[in-house]
Amino acid sequence: MALRVIDIYHPDTDEALDVPDAPYDVLGHWTYAIDDDQRVDRVLMEVEDTEAFLDWVDDAVITEYRVVIHAVEATLPRPEVDGDEGEEDEGGDADEEDTEGRSARVGRAELYEYARDATDVSGYYYALIALSVVVAAGGMLRNQTAVVIGAMVIAPLIGPNLALALGTTLGDLDLLRQSAWANLTSVGLALSGALGLGIVMTVDPTTGELAGRTVIGIADIALAGAAGAAEALAVPRGRATGLVGVMVAVALLPPAVATGLLFGAGHPDPALRAGLLTATNVVSLNLAAVCTFLLLGVRPRDWRDMEQARTSPRTALTLWGGALVVLVLLLWQFA
Structure with missing residues (x-):
């Protein structure tokens, strides 16, 4: 208790x-x-x-x-x-x-504080992102799965992604802006770092660790969805987030690094597929996290604008669900 x-x-x-x-x-x-x-x-x-x-x-x-x-x-x-x-x-x-429906989770206020702190990224956060990109790129180029897993352990991606899902669920524009900026800068750093490595290093697109990030299927969407649901379940209950953070990094870091490496090495077609996988995983992860928050009873309470508070869950599901449909259609075109 x-x-x-x-x-x-x-x-x-x-x-x-x-x-x-x-x-x-x-x-x-x-x-x-x-x-x-x-x-x-x-x-x-x-x-x-x-x-x-x-x-x-x-x-x-x-x-x-x-x-x-x-x-x-x-x-x-x-x-x-x-x-x-x-x-x-x-x-x-x-x-x-x-x-009925009550769950042993922390309240909205504590959950919000965790998410807000997670968006307050610093040089230490970006240093970990940069190091994880180097480790992931090295593992992919050498086709060493264990090294890629090590990069996922380093990458601190769970916080900003959880904050983005929570901000969408609650309709909190300030939290949305902060979390969106943290996620964009993280992905931008990963892509630019991998792009630079791809320019100066020899990249073989047929390497297993790289080729596996250019093939997109239902299993990839399910994996990202499971990661999003896991992060939304773990944090509100105060559980350890280290292992869940690795799961989130599995869905985000390798395809982003693969995209940069392949673009930098001059392989645009597989790079586009890897980029599409990255976008699909981001959307699937956040859609699953929003759905899990709603199932846990996390609801907006905006005393200044109750109509916005009532409509924000529907808006969240519509935005992420619509984005996933668009990406699935694009996947079908690339298939």
Whole structure:
């Protein structure tokens, strides 16, 4: 049972917030004044309840406030969750309806912070991208699969891609711009680096590691979709993202590097097919991630424009789904 402590700082009204105990379980509630003008309400609850609770805070607290969320490593004695037995007998059906579809994932606020941090790329991030391109190119040119896998371990591609899918799902234009820029610069660096290597090195397009990135089929779309779904499942639950990041890099790094190498070496036809595979994988990955976010119950909540909040999931599915259809048609033309 993952727990969170939520501190709500608000103007001191000499009264604690009247926190309801439904549809979430409040495991602890404390309040105290921290100075003459401000009060803090501290609430302990399970991580899957935080999103609904924060939505209530935004609706109920009409004054200016600040929320700070803390992860709880441990607490003694262990809190007891109400309603496991007694409430099930009296109102079991209603309780099942209240909790149906809830998943043990972090709330929208924590997920958003992770995505925003992931788009704040630095020189260290770009250095890892450049190194992964060199390693991947060396593995492809020597037809050494293990070396290519090593490049996927180095490449830090999961964060910006997850942020792009989340920004599309939530209809958050700022997050979309930041994540799109991080992804474009990452792909641009990979392509330009591989292009330069392709110019100065001997590239054989029939090499297995290169030729395999110029053949596009349903299996490639399924692989990228699985990677997108995996990243959208792992991060909201706070799972380790290292192995999932490798899976994302499998879908993105090798075809991008193959595109640059083949273009640089003067092989435009296979380079175009590798580029098409790269674009198809990007779209498939993000479409699967958006669908997974929606299945997990991640929804936009834009209090300034509720109509935009209601339409953004449909817009996300339409954009990524339409892009995938276009790419599939292009694949059919190239086949």
